[in-house]
Amino acid sequence: xxxxxxxxxxxxxxxxxxxxxxCTYSNSASQSFxxxxxxxxxxxxxxxxxxxxxxxxxxxxxxxxxxxxxxSLLIRDSKLSDSATYLCVVGxxxxxxxxxxxxxxxxxx
Amino acid sequence: xxxxxxxxxxxxxxxxxxVTLRCSPKSxxxxxxxxxxxxxxxxxFIFQYYEEEERQRGNFPDRFSGHQFPNYSSELNxxxxxxxxxxxxxxxxxxGQGARFYGYxxxxxxxxxxx
Numbered sequence: 001x002x003x004x005x006x007x008x009x010x011x012x013x014x015x016x017x018x019x020x021x022x023c024t025y026s027n028s029a030s031q032s033f034x035x036x037x038x039x040x041x042x043x044x045x046x047x048x049x050x051x052x053x054x055x056x057x058x059x060x061x062x063x064x065x066x067x068x069x070x071x072s073l074l075i076r077d078s079k080l081s082d083s084a085t086y087l088c089v090v091g092x093x094x095x096x097x098x099x100x101x102x103x104x105x106x107x108x109x
Numbered sequence: 110x111x112x113x114x115x116x117x118x119x120x121x122x123x124x125x126x127x128v129t130l131r132c133s134p135k136s137x138x139x140x141x142x143x144x145x146x147x148x149x150x151x152x153x154f155i156f157q158y159y160e161e162e163e164r165q166r167g168n169f170p171d172r173f174s175g176h177q178f179p180n181y182s183s184e185l186n187x188x189x190x191x192x193x194x195x196x197x198x199x200x201x202x203x204x205g206q207g208a209r210f211y212g213y214x215x216x217x218x219x220x221x222x223x224x
Contacts, residue, residue: 004151034212043199043215044152087151091210095140096165099151 003027004090006100014108017078021103023071023088032091033064035073037084038102044087047073078107113202113216121222122190128221130185134202135214141183142213143175144199152199158183187221195223 006023013019033050048055050062050071061074071088085104091097114133122128134141140159144152154167158177177183181202187194197220201213 032210032212043217044213045215046212049212089212094165095142095157095159095210096154096167097142097213098154099144101149101151 001026002100003098004088004100006086006088006103008101008103010104010106012106012108013078015078015080017107018074018076019078019105020075021073021086021088021105023073023090023100025069025071025088025090025098027090027092027098028069029092030069030090031093032089032097033062033071034089034091034097035060035062035071036087036089036099038087039084044099047086075105078105080107080109083107113200113214115198115200115216115219117219118217119220119222121224124190124192124223126190127186127188128190130187130198130200130219130221131182132185132200132202132216133182134200138202138204138214139181140203140205141177141181142201142203143183143185144201145169145194146197146199146218148196155185190223192223195221197221 035047036044037047038044050064054063059076063072085102087102088100142157143155146152157165161177172188197218199218200216
């Protein structure tokens with residue numbers, strides 16, 4: 001079993017749709033949680049951190065459930081420019097961050 | 110504000126050869142982590158350097174080694190290259206660890222092809 005698991009998709013949605021991605025992790029000692037976005041053949045870029053209380057950044061909302069070891073990302077009002085691969089990342093205080101294999105999103109006109 | 114710079118951007122090597130990849134972290138960052146990303150997969154953690162020492166290591170053989178210099182820049186060395194080492198190698202810089210960790214800034218990567 002992988003340390004961080006994501007539904008690979010692909011998710012194909014129309015513009016304006018709401019889409020949710022899920023991620024589970026196995027290391028209960030994990031302390032840091034992030035979502036990254038990676039465009040084709042580019043480097044990953046930090047999208048947002050994920051906090052236990054949940055956090056929102058514009059159209060993006062991230063949630064963390066420590067008891068279930070589960071992270072989610074919700075994108076509202078999808079734009080064409082949201083098309084990318086979304087990577088779930090879980091880290092420990094020792095400094096190692098583990099990436100999921102990503103979920104691919106395609107937003108269509 | 111300079112981001113993370115990696116060199117070279119592309120590299121073709123022959124099986125059995127050795128390669129050195131270089132990374133300069135973002136200004137103000139003191140920690141460098143290296144990741145290997147194969148096509149269709151997420152980045153896999155190779156190791157992390159902080160204060161010129163290897164602090165954490167992933168499941169990579171000893172053929173993979175590294176170094177961090179006093180100016181925080183870092184090198185990744187791979188010996189006895191295998192075809193399976195072909196991948197995008199990403200350098201990620203960050204500031205601090207533990208509670209002070211706020212996520213990585215990645216370089217654009219070095220695409221290594223082993224033939």
